[in-house]
Amino acid sequence: MTHIKVNVDGTTYEDEVEPRLLLAHYLRDRLGLTGTPIGCDTSNCGACTVDLDGATVKSCSVLAVQADGSEVTTVQGLAKDGEWTALQRAFHERHALQCGYCTPGMIMAARDLLRENPQPTSYEIRQALEGNLCRCTGYQNIVRAVLAASGQEAPAVAEEVTA
C-alpha cells in the first residue's frame, strides 16, 4: 500500500491505496464521486476525463499514486453553491446530451479548450474534443453548446464542417 494525499474538488483526502488502483476507480469507488463515469478500457472514449493540476487527463489512464500531491477537479467540482457554470448551462440549454454518459468528459474537455482558447471556431472545438466519443452521435449540439458557452452564435450547419 502507498500513502497518497489528493485534493479533489476542494477537499483533501489521505488514503492508503494499492499502486495498481486507477484514478478513475479511486474517485468512484473510494471517494464515491460517481459523476466521473468509465466508458471503455482502451483510453479511447474520454468519458472519465478529469482535470489534474490544470490539464485534462483520462482518469482510467492515470494511477491514483501518480495523483499524489495533486489537485483533481471532476465535473462534480464545477458548480459553485449549486450554480452551474456557463458551460454546463449551455450543455443543458442546447440539448448537448442525450443519454448523458459522455457529458462529464465532454464538459471537462471543453473547459480545458476554453481556458486556452476562449473563442474557438467549430473546427477547433471538434479538434479539441477528438478524444471524447458520444455514441448518441450528438456532436452537432455539443459543438453548438461550446460555441454558446464562449459567447458565440452557432453558424449554419453548412459552415460548421469546414474551418
Next chain:
Amino acid sequence: MIPPAFDYVRPASVDEAVRALADAGEDAKVLAGGQSLLPLLRLRLAFPELVVDVGRIPELRGVRDEGDALVIGALTTHHDVMHDPLVRRHAGLLAAATETVADPAVRHRGTLGGSLAHADPAGDLPAVVLTLDAELVAVGPNGRRTIPAREFFVDYLQTVLAPDELLVEVRVPKADGWGFHYEKFHRVAQAWPIVGVAALVRRDNGHIAEARVGLSNMGSTPLRATAAEQALAGAGDPDAVARAAESAAEGTRPSQDPSGSPEYRAHLARVLTKRAVLTAAGMG
C-alpha cells in the same frame, strides 16, 4: 479492467531511478506519462513486478538549445513539445507530428521519451526522430551513452535500452530551413496510423537538394525509405516527386492485420510519401 498487482517506487533523481531498475532486474517497467504502459497493464499484456515512476524527476523535463541541436528531456509531454517555441522553430517536423498524436488529454500526460522507449512501430514519433537523425541519450549503472536513432529501434516494442537503462534526453539536430510534413492515414481520429510518412526536404533553386523520408508502421521498427530518398534528390517538379515516391516501400516488411494487407500498406507508403514530400517541398 484492473491492472495486475505490482510494487511501486517514485525516485526523485535519475541516479535513484537507475538504481531501482538495476536492483529489480528484468521485471521492472519505467512509468513516465503512462499513456502506453497503463493500457497494457489494464489489458494484462504486461506483468511487471515493479513499476518505477520517473514522473517526478524535474531534470528530465524541458527543452534547451545547444547550438546546432535541441536537447529535449525524455519526460517532456507531447503537449509541451508541440507548444515549445524552440521545437517549433528548429524542429517543426517534430512539433507537427506531435500535434497528431492521440488527443489533447493523452498529450497532456504522454511523453516524447516514453513513446520512443515504447517503440511501437505504429507510433508517430519513432519514425519522426529517425527522420530527424536524432540521438537518444540513456543513463545506466555504468554512465551515459548516446545512441543514434538509427540504432535505437531493434524490433517490435524493443529498443537497445538495457533493463537498467533510462532514456533521459533526445538530441534533435536543428533542421532550420528544411521543409517538413507528417502525413498519416488512419480510419478514425485517434487511431494508430495504418501507415505514416515523415518528410524532411532541403530545397535549392526550386529543386529538392536532399530529402529524408521516415515510415511508421511499415515493419517491426520505424524505417527510412532510403531508395525514395535517393531518387528524390534533384527532383524539380511534382511528376519527378511522384516517380521517386514509387520506391517508398522498397525494403520494407509491413505486417498483415485487420487494418490492411502488406500490399495495401505498400500502396499507402507510396501515396503518402508523394503527398508528404510535395507538401514539405512546397510543391503541393
